[in-house]
Structure formats: C-alpha cells, structure tokens
Amino acid sequence: MxxxxxxxxxxxxxxxxxxxxxxxxxxxxxxxxxxxxxxxxxxxxxxxxxxxxxxxxxxxxxxxxxxxxxxxxxxxxxxxxxxxxxxxxxxxxxxxxxxxxxxxxxxxxxxxxxxxxxxxxxxxxxxxxxxxxxxxxxxxxxxxxxxxxxxxxxxxxxxxxxxxxxxxxxxxxxxxxxxxxxxxxxxxxxxxxxxxxxxxxxxxxxxxxxxxxxxxxxxxxxxxxxxxxKHFDGNCHVYVDQAADLEMAVRVTINSKCHRYGVCNAAESLVVHEAVAEKFLPMIATALAEKGVEIRGDEATCKMLKSAVPATEQDFGEEYLGPIISVKIVADIDQAIAHINRYSSKHTESIITESLAASRKFTTQIDSSAVMVNASTRFNDGGEFGLGAEIGISTDKFHARGxxxxxxxxxxxxxxxxxxxxxx
Amino acid sequence: MxxxxxxxxxxxxxxxxxxxxxxxxxxxxxxxxxxxxxxxxxxxxxxxxxxxxxxxxxxxxxxxxxxxxxxxxxxxxxxxxxxxxxxxxxxxxxxxxxxxxxxxxxxxxxxxxxxxxxxxxxxxxxxxxxxxxxxxxxxxxxxxxxxxxxxxxxxxxxxxxxxxxxxxxxxxxxxxxxxxxxxxxxxxxxxxxxxxxxxxxxxxxxxxxxxxxxxxxxxxxxxxxxxxxKHFDGNCHVYVDQAADLEMAVRVTINSKCHRYGVCNAAESLVVHEAVAEKFLPMIATALAEKGVEIRGDEATCKMLKSAVPATEQDFGEEYLGPIISVKIVADIDQAIAHINRYSSKHTESIITESLAASRKFTTQIDSSAVMVNASTRFNDGGEFGLGAEIGISTDKFHARGxxxxxxxxxxxxxxxxxxxxxx
Missing domain, CATH: 3.40.605.10 (Aldehyde Dehydrogenase; Chain A, domain 1)
Incomplete structure (x- = not known):
C-alpha cells in the first residue's frame, strides 16, 4: 500500500x-x-x-x-x-x-x-x-x-x-x-x-x-x-437552577458525566445556583464520589465541600474526558449563561429547572448546538435525535450544526x- | 480616519x-x-x-x-x-x-x-x-x-x-x-x-x-x-435545445446577454443544438448585431456565421461583462450539459425548450445555483426570487446557494x- x-x-x-x-x-x-x-x-x-x-x-x-x-x-x-x-x-x-x-x-x-x-x-x-x-x-x-x-x-x-x-x-x-x-x-x-x-x-x-x-x-x-x-471538543455543562428538582439534577448530572467518560457529549462542568448550592452540593458530591469522580470547585464550592479540589481558571475550559468535573457557583441564571457562553465548546448544555421562565431564558440565550432542559447532555447524538446514521457533530453555525x-x-x-x- | x-x-x-x-x-x-x-x-x-x-x-x-x-x-x-x-x-x-x-x-x-x-x-x-x-x-x-x-x-x-x-x-x-x-x-x-x-x-x-x-x-x-x-464570477449559459421555440430563444438570449452587461447573472455563452443551429444562428446573429454584441464562435458556428470571430478555448470560460458572447454548437443535450458543467461558474444557466424530458434532464444534471427553463438568466436575483434584500449570491454548495x-x-x-x- x-x-x-x-x-x-x-x-x-x-x-x-x-x-x-x-x-x-x-x-x-x-x-x-x-x-x-x-x-x-x-x-x-x-x-x-x-x-x-x-x-x-x-x-x-x-x-x-x-x-x-x-x-x-x-x-x-x-x-x-x-x-x-x-x-x-x-x-x-x-x-x-x-x-x-x-x-x-x-x-x-x-x-x-x-x-x-x-x-x-x-x-x-x-x-x-x-x-x-x-x-x-x-x-x-x-x-x-x-x-x-x-x-x-x-x-x-x-x-x-x-x-x-x-x-x-x-x-x-x-x-x-x-x-x-x-x-x-x-x-x-x-x-x-x-x-x-x-x-x-x-x-x-x-x-x-x-x-x-x-x-x-x-x-x-x-x-x-x-x-x-467538525467539532474540536465538547466542554458540556449542566446548570442546576434555583428552581431545580434536586433529585432529578443528581440523576441527570451523573448520567451526563458518568454514562461514558470519553465522549464529546459528556458533561465536564457543573454550574449551580447559589440558592440551592448548600443543599445540592453534598447530594451530588456523594453520588460523584460513588463513581470515583473528582470535583474541582471554585472558592465557594470548596468552602461547602471538603472533598473538592480548588479549580484553576483552566479547569473551566477543560474537556477532561475522564472522571473529573469542574463546579462553579453562580448568583443567578444570567451569571450561569455568561459563564457557559464563555467557557463552553458550543456543543451541549443542559438546564435542570421546573421554571418555565428559566428554561425559556436558557434555551434562548445559550449559544450551543443543542440546549437541553431536564435531560442528559448524552442525548446530543444523531441516533437519539432520530437522524439515522451520523457522520459527525458540528459545533459551527455555518451549514450544519449539531x-x-x-x-x-x-x-x-x-x-x-x-x-x-x-x-x- | x-x-x-x-x-x-x-x-x-x-x-x-x-x-x-x-x-x-x-x-x-x-x-x-x-x-x-x-x-x-x-x-x-x-x-x-x-x-x-x-x-x-x-x-x-x-x-x-x-x-x-x-x-x-x-x-x-x-x-x-x-x-x-x-x-x-x-x-x-x-x-x-x-x-x-x-x-x-x-x-x-x-x-x-x-x-x-x-x-x-x-x-x-x-x-x-x-x-x-x-x-x-x-x-x-x-x-x-x-x-x-x-x-x-x-x-x-x-x-x-x-x-x-x-x-x-x-x-x-x-x-x-x-x-x-x-x-x-x-x-x-x-x-x-x-x-x-x-x-x-x-x-x-x-x-x-x-x-x-x-x-x-x-x-x-x-x-x-x-x-x-461569495461568488467569484458568473459565466452564465443559455442552451437552445432542439425542441426550442426559436423566437423565444432569441428573446431570452438577448435579455440574458444585453439587459445589463456588467452583472454576474448576464449570459456570457450560448450553447446551440446542431439540429436548430442553421435556422437559429442567423436569427440570433441579427439580434445581437443590432445590440452591437460580438460573437465568438466555435468552428461550426464560424462556418455558419460570417460575422463570428473564432473562439479560443479561453473564451468558453470567460466572463466578458461586456458586449461579447461565445457560441458553441453541440450534437445533443448531453454534450450541452457536459460543456456547461465544465465551463460554467455554477451561477445561472438557462435551457430554452418545449420538451418536458429535456427540461427535466437539464434541471437535474446542471450543477448550478439556479437553473432556468424558458426564462432569462437575469432572474437569478434576491428581489426577483422574492427574498427581499439580498446580501449576495453564492455559487458554493455549503450553507447557502444562489x-x-x-x-x-x-x-x-x-x-x-x-x-x-x-x-x-
């Protein structure tokens, strides 16, 4: 040859x-x-x-x-x-x-x-x-x-x-x-x-x-x-809103992060509304620990979770493709959207919320190929979308996206x- | 500044x-x-x-x-x-x-x-x-x-x-x-x-x-x-089929070529089926001469038209943006399609025919942003298509075309x- x-x-x-x-x-x-x-x-x-x-x-x-x-x-x-x-x-x-x-x-x-x-x-x-x-x-x-x-x-x-x-x-x-x-x-x-x-x-x-x-x-x-x-990488986010069902948030985060580590639609970062952080963080920390996933948190996260490792700036842009997740606490949904639009690969982001207003804001303002509401990031996939075979996933906006x-x-x-x- | x-x-x-x-x-x-x-x-x-x-x-x-x-x-x-x-x-x-x-x-x-x-x-x-x-x-x-x-x-x-x-x-x-x-x-x-x-x-x-x-x-x-x-240029063709209404062919060719010389959807090349060439060429030559348009023809064209200048290979790929048109005589519609797909800018091509079969073949096989049947190439335009304002015309196939x-x-x-x- x-x-x-x-x-x-x-x-x-x-x-x-x-x-x-x-x-x-x-x-x-x-x-x-x-x-x-x-x-x-x-x-x-x-x-x-x-x-x-x-x-x-x-x-x-x-x-x-x-x-x-x-x-x-x-x-x-x-x-x-x-x-x-x-x-x-x-x-x-x-x-x-x-x-x-x-x-x-x-x-x-x-x-x-x-x-x-x-x-x-x-x-x-x-x-x-x-x-x-x-x-x-x-x-x-x-x-x-x-x-x-x-x-x-x-x-x-x-x-x-x-x-x-x-x-x-x-x-x-x-x-x-x-x-x-x-x-x-x-x-x-x-x-x-x-x-x-x-x-x-x-x-x-x-x-x-x-x-x-x-x-x-x-x-x-x-x-x-x-x-x-093409897509270069998938730094996908799960955002747990103030109005989230926290049990659902644990379930969807764990599926998004741990279903398969090495894939582009796996979650790499968790963003949490401060109003639910104190209740939610221990719940997700336990579930992630069971799977052996390391948490790299911002300052506020590290204060609440002894198990968290301090995150560097670089962590928030990282596609780990492995058992690590970054965690960021935000004051409101606007901060969450700004953080995600800044660090994401524009691949897949998910919001967990029971609020219609929050879901409408998130889906309108997040600039990614697929925006999920109360669903795992793992669903951004040609087969799951019913497209039949998939030749790839695009994070560009020109011609084909997703x-x-x-x-x-x-x-x-x-x-x-x-x-x-x-x-x- | x-x-x-x-x-x-x-x-x-x-x-x-x-x-x-x-x-x-x-x-x-x-x-x-x-x-x-x-x-x-x-x-x-x-x-x-x-x-x-x-x-x-x-x-x-x-x-x-x-x-x-x-x-x-x-x-x-x-x-x-x-x-x-x-x-x-x-x-x-x-x-x-x-x-x-x-x-x-x-x-x-x-x-x-x-x-x-x-x-x-x-x-x-x-x-x-x-x-x-x-x-x-x-x-x-x-x-x-x-x-x-x-x-x-x-x-x-x-x-x-x-x-x-x-x-x-x-x-x-x-x-x-x-x-x-x-x-x-x-x-x-x-x-x-x-x-x-x-x-x-x-x-x-x-x-x-x-x-x-x-x-x-x-x-x-x-x-x-x-x-x-983008589009680089517009070497647009009018093909006069065996089954063309020759009066219509003259009208559409003259409009395509002479309505405005300096635009990308002006015709630059005329392709004629040999079965109608002897009748059509003198008709179109007279009409083009009235407008002061020079004909650059292939060998067969020059034999039939004293007024035609011999075309070089380069003429068939040329966007004149002025009062010149190249003319090529073909044995059948397949030759016409092959010639056009080879030399065109993939911008706009038009067939003049009364044959449904010929129009279906031409529109299927011509690889251009707009394929016209019995209509002037000048209609490839956002306003004429009813799109409102137009930011440009694309001859690429990726994202937007036409x-x-x-x-x-x-x-x-x-x-x-x-x-x-x-x-x-």
Whole structure:
C-alpha cells in the first residue's frame, strides 16, 4: 500500500478526487430505489462474507500491538459475527430513511408567473477522515451514497484491511444498481501526506469531515481549502437552577458525566445556583464520589465541600474526558449563561429547572448546538435525535450544526420555470 | 480616519469585533417587533436627514475624481433625494418580512418522550466588505440586524462619508428599541490592512461576505479564517435545445446577454443544438448585431456565421461583462450539459425548450445555483426570487446557494425538552 514517491502520491490523490467527482455526477441521477436496493444487497453480501471479513480483520488485529493499541482499542477494532450483523443492519436502517435528493424544500410562484422551486441536491464529493473502528467505514459509505455524494474514505491504518474488505463488498454490489464503483473509494495508502494532498483539492472535493482526536481535527481545519464539518471538543455543562428538582439534577448530572467518560457529549462542568448550592452540593458530591469522580470547585464550592479540589481558571475550559468535573457557583441564571457562553465548546448544555421562565431564558440565550432542559447532555447524538446514521457533530453555525445526518450532506439549487420570461 | 500605526489598527479591529460579538448576544434576544420598529424609525429618520446626507455625499463626490472614478461610477455614488427615498423604503420593505429568528424549522417527539425542536437562530457576527454604493450600507445593516446578526460594515473609501452619515442615523434610532449601537459598526479606517486583521478574528466573526470585483473576493477567500459567502464570477449559459421555440430563444438570449452587461447573472455563452443551429444562428446573429454584441464562435458556428470571430478555448470560460458572447454548437443535450458543467461558474444557466424530458434532464444534471427553463438568466436575483434584500449570491454548495437573503444569515440550534431523561 506504500506509494513510491511524492510525485506518485500527488498523482494518486488527484486521480482519486477526479474519479470521485465523475462518480458524483452519475450518482446525482441515481434513484432513491436503486440506492436503497444497493444498501440492502450490501447488507446481505456483508453477512455472506463474514469469513472474508474475519480474515482481513485478523490481519489488523495481528498488527495492532505493533501499532501500540491498548486492549480497549483492540477490542473496538475486532469484528465479531455480531458486529458484522450490526454493520449490515445499520445499512438496512439507512435504506429505510426517505431519499433526501430532489425534495422540494420551498417553492413560490412570483407575481409575474415564474415558478421557483428550491430543490435538495447532494453536496458532491465528501472527504471523510476517521479513526480505526471498521464499522465507521460502512456507515460513512452508506450515508454518503444515500445522500447522493461520492465519498473518499480515509480510515486509520489500524483498520485498513478490515475497511478494504468492507469497501470491496460494497463496491461489488454497486454496478448492478447503476452506482459507480468510484462513488466509494478507500484511500489505499496509509501515508499521512495523502491527507494534505486531498485537502488542497477543493476543485473536486466539496467538504472535508474529520472525526477523531482534536489534533487531527485542528490539522484538517487549518489545511483544508474546502469547507469542514467538525467539532474540536465538547466542554458540556449542566446548570442546576434555583428552581431545580434536586433529585432529578443528581440523576441527570451523573448520567451526563458518568454514562461514558470519553465522549464529546459528556458533561465536564457543573454550574449551580447559589440558592440551592448548600443543599445540592453534598447530594451530588456523594453520588460523584460513588463513581470515583473528582470535583474541582471554585472558592465557594470548596468552602461547602471538603472533598473538592480548588479549580484553576483552566479547569473551566477543560474537556477532561475522564472522571473529573469542574463546579462553579453562580448568583443567578444570567451569571450561569455568561459563564457557559464563555467557557463552553458550543456543543451541549443542559438546564435542570421546573421554571418555565428559566428554561425559556436558557434555551434562548445559550449559544450551543443543542440546549437541553431536564435531560442528559448524552442525548446530543444523531441516533437519539432520530437522524439515522451520523457522520459527525458540528459545533459551527455555518451549514450544519449539531448531529449531522443525511441532510447535512446536502445542498439545494433553484429551479425556475417560465414561459419565455425576460426581465424588464 | 487614519489610524496611527499597525498596533493601533490591530487593537481597533479587535475591539470592533469584540463589541460586535457582545452586541450580537443582546441582539439575539430582541423581538421581531422591536427590530421592525427600528427599521421604520430609521426610514423616517433618513427622510428627515436628507440635508445631512446630501452634505456628506457632496464630500464623497468632491473626492471622487481624485480617486479616479469614472462618470458612471460617480453617478452611482450620488445620493439624490429620490435615492434616499429608495433607501428608506427598502428598509420599510425589510420590516414587512416575517422575523426569521425563533422559527421552528423541524420538530419531533422521540419514542422515549424527549421533544426535539430545530430552531432558527442568527449566525452571530457578519463581516461585510463591499464596494462604494452607499445604499448598500443601509441595505446590509438592515438585513443583518433583521436576521439578528451584528454587522461590521467595511465599505469602499469612495463612499465613506455617505456611509458614515447613514450608519449614524441608523445607530441613533437603535437604543430606543433595545438594539445595541454596536450591532451595526462602520469600519472607520480606510486602511486596506484592516480587512486582513478582521479576517483573522474567527473567534468573534461568524461569516465574511465580500461583494465586489473578483480580486477582492479571491483575497477575502484566501485570507479568511471564518466561512465566506461569495461568488467569484458568473459565466452564465443559455442552451437552445432542439425542441426550442426559436423566437423565444432569441428573446431570452438577448435579455440574458444585453439587459445589463456588467452583472454576474448576464449570459456570457450560448450553447446551440446542431439540429436548430442553421435556422437559429442567423436569427440570433441579427439580434445581437443590432445590440452591437460580438460573437465568438466555435468552428461550426464560424462556418455558419460570417460575422463570428473564432473562439479560443479561453473564451468558453470567460466572463466578458461586456458586449461579447461565445457560441458553441453541440450534437445533443448531453454534450450541452457536459460543456456547461465544465465551463460554467455554477451561477445561472438557462435551457430554452418545449420538451418536458429535456427540461427535466437539464434541471437535474446542471450543477448550478439556479437553473432556468424558458426564462432569462437575469432572474437569478434576491428581489426577483422574492427574498427581499439580498446580501449576495453564492455559487458554493455549503450553507447557502444562489441569492442570499435573510435566511442565509441564520443557523439553527436544537432545543431538547425532557422530564429528567437520562440515557441508558
């Protein structure tokens, strides 16, 4: 899979992108029925090919220790029969979603009789850069093709053999449904320089979507010449209002913080109204202690909780991705909103309150992709939102925000019908 | 208006952007009623201040020759009483549009009872860089504030005094409606370096919108660290199909090409089906000759038309913005589509045909922001589309495409309501 030299690599990337653009032009005309039939045929083929997939996966597993993967990472890499079944049924679920392409988003007839329709179209070509879990390869190919986009898949080297096996199976099913093989291409080199080459090719690629660690995402954002759908991190907050049901506040905080530590929609910071702090802090401290979570509190928190460690300024901006939470006490909801808008990643924030006024103020003024009322931050997720597969979560406000499903991979065009209309 | 040195300029730009962000936070909570009242009060104030505006405008006109402006450019710069009335009534028209902010774009209740709403919100802070016409200053301020965005206006130096007078009047009306003065700031220095400083400030500015010559737009696109709404140029095509009404084809082609030469939605290229070329070309050649438009044709065109000049490869990609048109003869509609998708700016293309099949094929396969059927390319315009004021036209597929009105300046967020929901 190594490519001889830099010139060859540049040519390889250019040709891959050119093939993707050509395939996207054909794919834009493929019917929803054909795309869904392809997804179902691919699911069946994956089930029938579980031996071939297992063999490819075994090669990745054999290399994993050499790549320095932890046991947990190796486990995520492993494709059991159950997991292949999971991949296959995910494709079948995507097939059940309505086809987005050609949908009339808006329409109007102008006073002069011109009829104007706003029609949903694919973005074109997606460059998807992601980490090692091989199920992501199938998911991303499915969601891109379903939305009429050609995709260039750049998966982690750790899963390269598994991903190749999966893409080959999906490609083999494509031709019979009029889908060009090049609509889904897996980058065949693991050379890191390839990413840089693709990021320059904005005449072919319409969007880059990096998914992985913050370092990868920063690199892609800086180098990309095309738009990027991304989030850097998730410093998510739970705010316990004066009018909170404190039992609920404990339950939601614990779920937001402890359900899974390493995910972007986990809570990293707790903001508490001073009117309930004295009652609430001991309750949450006990619950967090049971889970082994360390509290880093501001001065007021540390006065009330012996167990709290003093927080530095940096703590309030930190995405711990582990069993630590920062705690800040505020005088009122305005202070809470100001604190959160200053330190959050604009990912997910939740208010716990029984007050309608407080919930309206919080949801209006908090500037984040998802604002929760009396619900765990963990619900900011494409699956939980009912969007089907998710290609990523965006904390930007441009184009797509929050969990990005099929619609985030589409654009629109205007179709204007006249009878020889000219402008006067 | 000169700022002493580079450090001062950096500080000035930073402070302007910080003030804009702070103002945008307040503006996001201002009611639609208050914004509309502000627009109407500003219209009245502009009418009452026509003397002050005329005085400021006279200073710009006095400087115009020194800046090397042509007579036509000086005319566009001039603010007559009629034009001030035009600016005022444009503000009143924007006031009549529904408020976009807070609109529920989509909503769902999940099986677990969580209710999820997708709510329209402002983008935040807009950096708008534009040419010298002073009416654009009022239009842009109005459309940005109406959509809940703070705007940093960077107008051309040629209109700086007129723009300052207008912005001051609009700012004076702001406070009584709870709109922060800093929601609309005119950059007070004409130093070109200021643009570069603003383009670095993506922690404050959510989108940059350049409007002007291709050089300005390329510079902004290259330097901007935030998303950009833009089009570089408009190489728009009219395709005369085999099944065209040829009289209509002449009418629409002449309107598309000759209605105004210097605009981005003017036609620059004519593509003709070979089955009608022999009949159509002499018709259109006569009509174009009457307007003094030069034809640059491919080989087949030159054989049929003595008056045609041979086109080079470059001609087919050219935006003439003047009385020249390129002509290409094709064997079928597929060739026409391939030619257009290759050379067009993805701005506006029109097919002239009586065939339903041809119109469906053309509108599906042409990859441009607006695809016309039997209508002039000149209709790709915010006003003609009924969008109200237009901040620009986008030929990108990301975020907003085609004419960009109020909606193009908005994003959305998810509001999720639960009853203490936690994820299992």
């Amino acid at each position: 190594a490519i001889a030299d830099e010139t060859d690599l540049t040519t390889y990337c250019l040709q891959t992108a050119e093939k993707a653009l050509a395939a996207s032009r054909v794919l834009a005309t493929v019917s929803g029925q054909a795309k869904n039939d392809w997804l179902r045929a691919s699911a069946a083929a994956l089930r029938e090919s579980s031996d071939a997939i297992a063999e490819a996966n075994a090669r990745d597993i054999a290399n994993a220790t050499g790549y320095g993967l932890t046991d947990a990472q190796i486990d995520r890499l492993r494709l059991t029969e159950d997991r292949v079944e999971g991949i296959a049924s995910a494709l079948e679920q995507i097939a059940m979603f309505p086809d987005p392409i050609g949908e009339t988003i808006d329409s109007t007839v102008r006073p002069n009789g011109l009829s104007i329709q706003k029609i949903r179209v694919p973005l074109g070509v997606v460059f998807f850069i992601y980490e090692s879990r091989p199920n992501v390869t199938a998911d991303a190919a499915a969601i891109c093709v379903k939305s009429g986009n050609a995709v260039i898949l750049r998966g982690g080297k750790e899963a390269i053999h598994s991903s190749q096996a999966i893409v080959q199976i999906l490609q083999e099913q494509a031709a019979q449904f009029g889908i060009p093989k090049d609509a889904l291409q897996l980058v065949s080199t693991t050379d890191r320089a390839a990413v840089g080459h693709f990021l320059k090719l904005n005449q072919f690629i319409d969007v880059a979507i990096p998914r992985g660690g913050e370092g990868l995402i920063r690199r892609v954002s800086e180098e990309a010449t095309m738009p990027v759908i 969990p990005c499903g099929i619609e985030a991979l589409t654009s629109y065009k205007y179709i204007v019908m006249g009878d020889g209309h000219v402008r006067s | 000169a700022i002493a040195d580079e450090t001062d300029l950096t500080t000035y730009c930073l402070q302007t952007a910080e003030k804009a962000l702070a103002a945008s936070r307040v503006l996001a909570t201002v009611s639609g009623q208050a914004k509309n009242d502000w627009l109407r009060a500003s219209a009245a104030a502009l009418r009452e201040s026509s003397d002050a505006i005329a005085e400021a405008n006279a200073r710009d006109i006095a400087n115009a020759t020194g800046y090397g402006l042509t007579d036509a450019q000086i005319d566009r710069l001039r603010l007559t009483e009629d034009r001030v009335e035009g600016i005022a009534s444009a503000l009143e028209q924007i006031a009549m549009f529904p408020d976009p902010i807070g609109e529920t774009i989509d909503s769902t209740v999940r099986p677990n009872g969580l209710s999820i709403q997708k709510i329209r919100v402002p983008l935040g802070v807009v950096f708008f860089i534009y040419e010298s016409r002073p009416n654009v200053t009022a239009d842009a301020a109005a459309i940005c504030v109406k959509s809940g965005n703070a705007v940093i206006l960077r107008g051309g130096k040629e209109a700086i005094h007129s723009s300052q007078a207008i912005v001051q009047i609009l700012q004076e009306q702001a406070a009584q409606f709870g709109i922060p003065k800093d929601a609309l700031q005119l950059v007070s220095t004409t130093d070109r370096a200021a643009v570069g400083h603003f383009l670095k400030l993506n922690q404050f500015i959510d989108v940059a919108i350049p409007r002007g010559g291709e050089g300005l737009i390329r510079r902004v696109s290259e330097e901007a660290t935030m998303p950009v709404i 004419p960009c009105g109020i909606e193009a300046l908005t994003s959305y967020k998810y509001i999720v309501m639960g009853d203490g929901h936690v994820r299992s």
